[in-house]
Amino acid sequence: QKEVEQDPGPLSVPEGAIVSLNCTYSNSAFQYFMWYRQYSRKGPELLMYTYSSGNKEDGRFTAQVDKSSKYISLFIRDSQPSDSATYLCAIGKGGSQGNLIFGKGTKLSVKP
Amino acid sequence: KAGVTQTPRYLIKTRGQQVTLSCSPISGHRSVSWYQQTPGQGLQFLFEYFSETQRNKGNFPGRFSGRQFSNSRSEMNVSTLELGDSALYLCASSRIDRTDTQYFGPGTRLTVL
Numbered sequence: 609q610k611e612v613e614q615d616p617g618p619l620s621v622p623e624g625a626i627v628s629l630n631c632t633y634s635n636s637a638f639q640y641f642m643w644y645r646q647y648s649r650k651g652p653e654l655l656m657y658t659y660s661s662g663n664k665e666d667g668r669f670t671a672q673v674d675k676s677s678k679y680i681s682l683f684i685r686d687s688q689p690s691d692s693a694t695y696l697c698a699i700g701k702g703g704s705q706g707n708l709i710f711g712k713g714t715k716l717s718v719k720p
Numbered sequence: 721k722a723g724v725t726q727t728p729r730y731l732i733k734t735r736g737q738q739v740t741l742s743c744s745p746i747s748g749h750r751s752v753s754w755y756q757q758t759p760g761q762g763l764q765f766l767f768e769y770f771s772e773t774q775r776n777k778g779n780f781p782g783r784f785s786g787r788q789f790s791n792s793r794s795e796m797n798v799s800t801l802e803l804g805d806s807a808l809y810l811c812a813s814s815r816i817d818r819t820d821t822q823y824f825g826p827g828t829r830l831t832v833l
Contacts, residue, residue, distance in 0.1 A: 640820035651724075651810055651824035652763070659820075696763065700820045706777045707753060708812075708822060710763035 611635060614697055614711025627674050631697035631711045634678065638699040638709070641673050643682045646694045646713065655695075656682065662701040687718045722747065724813050724825035732831045737762050738799040741828045745813030751775075752794040753822060754786060766809075769794055770816060799828075803807040805810045 614631045620670075621627055640659055643651035654669040658664045664671045672681040680697055697711040725744045733739050745752050753776075754766040765778040769788035786796040792813075798805055808829050812822035 642820070642822075644824075649829075651796060651826045654821060657821050684773070698763075707765040707768055707778065708820075710755075712762040 609618050611638075611709045612699055614698060614710045615714055617713050618715040618717060620717045620719060621687055623687060623689060623718055625718070627682075627687050627691070627716060627718075629682040629684075629695050629697075629714050629716070631680050631699075632678055632698050633680070633709075636675070636678065637701055640700040641671070641680045642695040642698040642700070642708070643669075643671055644698060644710075646696060648693075652696055687716075689718050689720050692717050724811055724823055726809075726811050726825040726828050728828060729826065730829050730831075732833060733801050735801055735803060736795060737801050739801060739830060740795055740797045741809055741811075741830075743794045743796075743811030743813075743825060745794070745811075746817050746823055748815065749813035749823075750792050750816050751814045752788055752792065753812045753814070754796050755810045755812065756780070757827070758806075759771070763810070766796065799811055801832045803832050807828060 612633045642657045643655045645655050646652045658671050661673050668685045670683040677699045694713040694715045696713040698708040700708045727742045730758045753768040755763050756829045757763045768776040783799045788794045808827040810827045812824045814822045
Protein backbone atom coordinates (compact mmCIF):
# COMPACT_ATOMS: atom_id res chain seq x y z
CA GLN A 609 0.00 0.00 0.00
CA LYS A 610 1.38 3.40 -0.97
CA GLU A 611 1.91 5.89 1.82
CA VAL A 612 -0.18 8.53 0.08
CA GLU A 613 -2.87 7.95 -2.52
CA GLN A 614 -4.32 10.72 -4.65
CA ASP A 615 -6.70 10.47 -7.58
CA PRO A 616 -4.77 11.88 -10.58
CA GLY A 617 -7.87 13.08 -12.38
CA PRO A 618 -7.96 14.98 -14.63
CA LEU A 619 -10.78 16.98 -13.11
CA SER A 620 -12.65 19.52 -15.22
CA VAL A 621 -15.17 21.93 -13.68
CA PRO A 622 -16.98 25.10 -14.80
CA GLU A 623 -15.94 28.45 -13.39
CA GLY A 624 -17.58 29.14 -10.04
CA ALA A 625 -17.87 25.47 -9.05
CA ILE A 626 -16.76 24.07 -5.72
CA VAL A 627 -13.81 21.74 -6.17
CA SER A 628 -13.00 18.88 -3.82
CA LEU A 629 -9.56 17.26 -3.93
CA ASN A 630 -8.69 14.32 -1.72
CA CYS A 631 -5.86 12.13 -0.48
CA THR A 632 -5.62 9.17 1.82
CA TYR A 633 -2.55 8.10 3.75
CA SER A 634 -1.63 4.90 5.49
CA ASN A 635 0.68 5.73 8.41
CA SER A 636 -0.68 7.45 11.49
CA ALA A 637 2.86 8.66 12.32
CA PHE A 638 2.39 11.49 9.85
CA GLN A 639 1.38 14.64 11.66
CA TYR A 640 1.71 17.41 9.09
CA PHE A 641 -0.43 17.87 6.03
CA MET A 642 0.17 20.22 3.14
CA TRP A 643 -1.36 21.14 -0.16
CA TYR A 644 0.77 22.45 -2.99
CA ARG A 645 -0.29 23.94 -6.31
CA GLN A 646 1.91 23.44 -9.34
CA TYR A 647 1.45 25.29 -12.58
CA SER A 648 2.88 23.82 -15.74
CA ARG A 649 6.68 24.08 -15.90
CA LYS A 650 6.87 25.66 -12.43
CA GLY A 651 7.86 24.45 -8.98
CA PRO A 652 5.18 23.52 -6.41
CA GLU A 653 3.77 26.45 -4.44
CA LEU A 654 2.73 25.90 -0.83
CA LEU A 655 -1.01 26.62 -0.50
CA MET A 656 -2.09 25.29 2.86
CA TYR A 657 -0.61 23.43 5.80
CA THR A 658 -2.19 22.04 8.93
CA TYR A 659 -1.24 19.90 11.88
CA SER A 660 -4.49 18.83 13.40
CA SER A 661 -7.79 17.27 12.53
CA GLY A 662 -10.44 19.73 11.47
CA ASN A 663 -10.71 22.56 8.99
CA LYS A 664 -8.39 25.40 8.12
CA GLU A 665 -9.61 28.18 5.89
CA ASP A 666 -7.66 30.69 3.80
CA GLY A 667 -9.74 32.76 1.43
CA ARG A 668 -11.38 30.48 -1.10
CA PHE A 669 -9.38 27.47 0.10
CA THR A 670 -10.26 25.11 2.95
CA ALA A 671 -8.02 22.26 4.06
CA GLN A 672 -9.65 19.46 6.00
CA VAL A 673 -7.93 16.67 7.90
CA ASP A 674 -9.54 13.59 9.42
CA LYS A 675 -6.79 11.73 11.24
CA SER A 676 -9.10 8.94 12.36
CA SER A 677 -9.83 8.09 8.72
CA LYS A 678 -6.39 9.14 7.45
CA TYR A 679 -8.11 11.35 4.91
CA ILE A 680 -7.21 14.88 3.82
CA SER A 681 -9.13 17.21 1.54
CA LEU A 682 -8.78 20.57 -0.15
CA PHE A 683 -11.87 22.52 -1.11
CA ILE A 684 -11.79 25.42 -3.54
CA ARG A 685 -14.82 27.68 -3.54
CA ASP A 686 -15.82 29.88 -6.49
CA SER A 687 -13.16 28.26 -8.66
CA GLN A 688 -11.47 30.45 -11.28
CA PRO A 689 -9.68 29.61 -14.53
CA SER A 690 -6.48 30.74 -12.78
CA ASP A 691 -6.93 27.80 -10.38
CA SER A 692 -6.21 25.44 -13.27
CA ALA A 693 -3.10 23.57 -12.13
CA THR A 694 -1.97 20.31 -10.59
CA TYR A 695 -2.68 20.03 -6.87
CA LEU A 696 -0.40 17.87 -4.75
CA CYS A 697 -1.03 16.70 -1.24
CA ALA A 698 2.00 16.13 0.97
CA ILE A 699 2.45 14.60 4.39
CA GLY A 700 5.34 14.76 6.79
CA LYS A 701 6.48 13.69 10.21
CA GLY A 702 8.16 16.99 10.99
CA GLY A 703 11.01 17.53 13.38
CA SER A 704 14.20 15.91 12.15
CA GLN A 705 12.25 13.98 9.52
CA GLY A 706 12.38 16.69 6.89
CA ASN A 707 11.27 14.61 3.96
CA LEU A 708 7.75 15.02 2.64
CA ILE A 709 5.75 12.26 0.98
CA PHE A 710 3.74 13.52 -1.97
CA GLY A 711 0.65 12.27 -3.70
CA LYS A 712 0.87 11.96 -7.48
CA GLY A 713 -1.19 15.12 -7.93
CA THR A 714 -4.62 15.89 -9.36
CA LYS A 715 -4.76 17.95 -12.55
CA LEU A 716 -7.57 20.49 -12.33
CA SER A 717 -9.00 22.46 -15.22
CA VAL A 718 -11.51 25.27 -14.57
CA LYS A 719 -13.39 26.20 -17.71
CA PRO A 720 -14.63 29.80 -18.20
CA LYS B 721 12.22 38.13 0.49
CA ALA B 722 13.72 36.27 -2.45
CA GLY B 723 12.51 32.74 -3.04
CA VAL B 724 14.46 29.57 -3.64
CA THR B 725 16.62 29.84 -6.73
CA GLN B 726 17.94 26.97 -8.81
CA THR B 727 20.49 26.93 -11.58
CA PRO B 728 20.58 26.04 -14.33
CA ARG B 729 16.92 25.90 -15.28
CA TYR B 730 17.47 23.51 -18.19
CA LEU B 731 20.15 20.96 -18.96
CA ILE B 732 20.69 18.46 -21.74
CA LYS B 733 23.23 15.73 -21.17
CA THR B 734 24.10 12.39 -22.70
CA ARG B 735 24.21 8.99 -21.03
CA GLY B 736 27.29 8.42 -18.95
CA GLN B 737 27.96 12.08 -18.25
CA GLN B 738 27.65 13.67 -14.85
CA VAL B 739 25.77 16.79 -13.83
CA THR B 740 25.77 19.27 -10.94
CA LEU B 741 22.71 21.28 -9.97
CA SER B 742 22.72 24.23 -7.62
CA CYS B 743 20.19 25.57 -5.13
CA SER B 744 20.14 28.75 -3.04
CA PRO B 745 17.58 28.62 -0.22
CA ILE B 746 15.44 31.42 1.13
CA SER B 747 17.48 33.69 3.38
CA GLY B 748 17.45 32.31 6.92
CA HIS B 749 16.42 28.82 5.88
CA ARG B 750 19.02 26.27 6.85
CA SER B 751 17.38 23.04 5.74
CA VAL B 752 17.51 22.12 2.06
CA SER B 753 15.78 19.13 0.51
CA TRP B 754 16.00 17.76 -3.01
CA TYR B 755 13.24 15.98 -4.91
CA GLN B 756 12.95 14.32 -8.28
CA GLN B 757 9.70 14.74 -10.21
CA THR B 758 8.74 12.49 -13.11
CA PRO B 759 5.36 11.87 -14.78
CA GLY B 760 5.38 8.25 -13.71
CA GLN B 761 6.63 8.44 -10.13
CA GLY B 762 5.61 11.96 -9.15
CA LEU B 763 7.67 13.81 -6.56
CA GLN B 764 10.17 11.62 -4.77
CA PHE B 765 12.48 12.65 -1.96
CA LEU B 766 16.20 12.45 -2.68
CA PHE B 767 17.91 13.86 0.41
CA GLU B 768 17.87 16.62 3.00
CA TYR B 769 20.76 18.69 4.30
CA PHE B 770 21.09 20.73 7.43
CA SER B 771 24.25 22.37 8.73
CA GLU B 772 26.28 20.87 5.91
CA THR B 773 25.22 17.34 6.95
CA GLN B 774 22.94 14.94 5.17
CA ARG B 775 20.16 14.30 7.64
CA ASN B 776 17.75 12.18 5.63
CA LYS B 777 18.09 10.17 2.45
CA GLY B 778 15.54 8.73 0.07
CA ASN B 779 15.69 5.49 -1.84
CA PHE B 780 17.95 6.47 -4.72
CA PRO B 781 21.20 4.87 -5.91
CA GLY B 782 24.57 6.17 -4.85
CA ARG B 783 24.97 7.94 -8.20
CA PHE B 784 22.88 10.68 -6.63
CA SER B 785 24.78 12.74 -4.10
CA GLY B 786 24.65 16.17 -2.62
CA ARG B 787 26.30 18.60 -0.32
CA GLN B 788 25.57 21.79 1.53
CA PHE B 789 27.85 24.73 2.11
CA SER B 790 28.25 26.90 5.19
CA ASN B 791 25.98 29.57 3.65
CA SER B 792 23.23 26.89 3.29
CA ARG B 793 23.52 26.79 -0.49
CA SER B 794 23.34 23.23 -1.77
CA GLU B 795 24.40 21.25 -4.79
CA MET B 796 23.37 17.85 -6.02
CA ASN B 797 25.36 15.68 -8.36
CA VAL B 798 24.31 12.81 -10.55
CA SER B 799 27.08 10.68 -11.99
CA THR B 800 26.94 8.22 -14.88
CA LEU B 801 23.65 9.58 -16.16
CA GLU B 802 20.97 7.18 -17.37
CA LEU B 803 18.00 7.89 -19.62
CA GLY B 804 15.71 7.37 -16.62
CA ASP B 805 17.33 10.29 -14.82
CA SER B 806 15.48 12.69 -17.09
CA ALA B 807 13.28 14.61 -14.71
CA LEU B 808 12.53 17.90 -13.01
CA TYR B 809 14.83 18.26 -10.01
CA LEU B 810 13.36 20.43 -7.31
CA CYS B 811 15.01 22.00 -4.32
CA ALA B 812 13.03 23.07 -1.27
CA SER B 813 14.12 25.04 1.77
CA SER B 814 12.66 25.38 5.24
CA ARG B 815 13.38 26.82 8.64
CA ILE B 816 14.94 24.20 10.82
CA ASP B 817 12.11 24.49 13.34
CA ARG B 818 9.50 24.14 10.58
CA THR B 819 10.72 21.39 8.29
CA ASP B 820 7.11 20.56 7.51
CA THR B 821 6.65 23.79 5.57
CA GLN B 822 8.95 23.60 2.60
CA TYR B 823 9.21 26.19 -0.14
CA PHE B 824 10.20 25.03 -3.58
CA GLY B 825 12.32 26.55 -6.29
CA PRO B 826 11.36 26.48 -9.98
CA GLY B 827 13.39 23.32 -10.59
CA THR B 828 16.04 22.23 -13.06
CA ARG B 829 14.74 20.25 -15.99
CA LEU B 830 17.31 17.61 -16.92
CA THR B 831 17.08 15.75 -20.20
CA VAL B 832 19.37 12.79 -20.74
CA LEU B 833 19.84 11.70 -24.36
